Amino acid sequence: MTAVFVAVLGMLGAATVLTVFRLVRGPSTLDRVVALDVYVVLTVVATGVYVAYYRDGSNVSLMAAVALVGFVGSVAVARLAVRRERHR
Amino acid sequence: MSTAAEVGSAVLMLLGALSCLLGAIGLVRLPDLPARLQAATKPQTLGLALVLLGAALRVELVTAATLMLVVLFQVITAPVVSQLVGRAAYRVGAVRGDDLVVDELAEHLPEDREPDPAGGDDLGAGAGGRTGRDGTS
Numbered sequence: 001m002t003a004v005f006v007a008v009l010g011m012l013g014a015a016t017v018l019t020v021f022r023l024v025r026g027p028s029t030l031d032r033v034v035a036l037d038v039y040v041v042l043t044v045v046a047t048g049v050y051v052a053y054y055r056d057g058s059n060v061s062l063m064a065a066v067a068l069v070g071f072v073g074s075v076a077v078a079r080l081a082v083r084r085e086r087h088r
Numbered sequence: 089m090s091t092a093a094e095v096g097s098a099v100l101m102l103l104g105a106l107s108c109l110l111g112a113i114g115l116v117r118l119p120d121l122p123a124r125l126q127a128a129t130k131p132q133t134l135g136l137a138l139v140l141l142g143a144a145l146r147v148e149l150v151t152a153a154t155l156m157l158v159v160l161f162q163v164i165t166a167p168v169v170s171q172l173v174g175r176a177a178y179r180v181g182a183v184r185g186d187d188l189v190v191d192e193l194a195e196h197l198p199e200d201r202e203p204d205p206a207g208g209d210d211l212g213a214g215a216g217g218r219t220g221r222d223g224t225s
Contacts, residue, residue, distance in 0.1 A: 004098040008139070011105035015112035022115050022124075022130070030121055030177050034128045037134030037169055038115060041132045044158065045108060045139045052143035054100065071165040072153050078172045 005048050005053050009012030012049070029081040033074055097145040104138030109129045122174060122184045129170045181223050 019042060023035035044063050051059055114127025137159045144152035177183050178193055 001094065001098065008101050008105040011109040011136040015109045018109075018116045020223060025092050028121065028180075028182060030173055030180070030182060031124065034124055035115060037162070038112065038128045040138055041162065042108060042112075044162075045136050047102070047156075048136075048140045048143045048155065049101065049223055051151065051155070052097065052139075052146045056152070057147055060151050060154040060158070063163065064154065066163055067158055067165070073167060074169045075172055078169070078176045081186075082174060083108055 005049065008049055009046070012042060012046050019028075030078065033077045033081065036077075037070060037074045040066060044070075093145045097142040100138050100142030100145070104135040104140075104142060106135075111135065113155035119141060120173055120184070123176045125170055125177075129166045133162055133166045 016039065019035050019038045023032055023039065026032045044067050047059050047063050047066070051057060051063075071077055106116030107132065111127050114131065115124055118124045119129055138141045144155045147155070164180050174183075175193070
């Protein structure tokens with residue numbers, strides 16, 4: 001079972017590296033918004049792996065909160081990016 | 089904990105992590121913003137659902153119910169973010185018009201993209217944003 005968790009965390013780590021690459025590289029602000037949204041989802045997934053490995057439910061409410069804040073942040077930045085870029 | 093639940097949990101978590109990885113590869117490899125938006129939302133939501141379902145098989149019932157609540161929340165919010173970012177991309181010109189087969193949004197946007205006082209623009213975000221921007225500038 002430990003090998004399964006190592007494989008899962010390895011894949012999630014590779015996905016995070018690729019997402020951070022797009023976050024740093026992304027040509028426009030909206031590319032970065034998309035990458036940041038994926039990054040938040042990957043954080044929640046990794047916390048879910050923690051919950052599964054230790055059978056510890058104390059982080060579950062944290063996962064809901066992080067997902068909520070990520071959603072609000074993505075929506076806010078998407079709107080502000082439009083306003084800024086149309087203003088030029 | 090039965091062996092069947094262990095195996096099912098392991099398979100679900102591996103599939104979910106693979107889905108997340110494929111989504112991230114698509115996020116890097118795909119050429120433009122709408123295509124990346126596809127890679128960013130659907131595989132990530134599927135991966136989150138599968139991993140949290142696998143985790144829910146290994147914990148007690150209350151924690152599993154909360155995990156399913158997180159999945160439900162992500163399923164509800166991911167299309168909203170996708171819709172808003174896609175619309176924002178269209179408005180700043182990140183969507184190439186010649187790639188589109190049908191462009192229904194253009195019929196609802198004013199041609200010159202300037203605010204009209206009558207409020208003929210049916211985009212709630214755009215209308216609210218303009219009022220705020222005009223008030224501050």
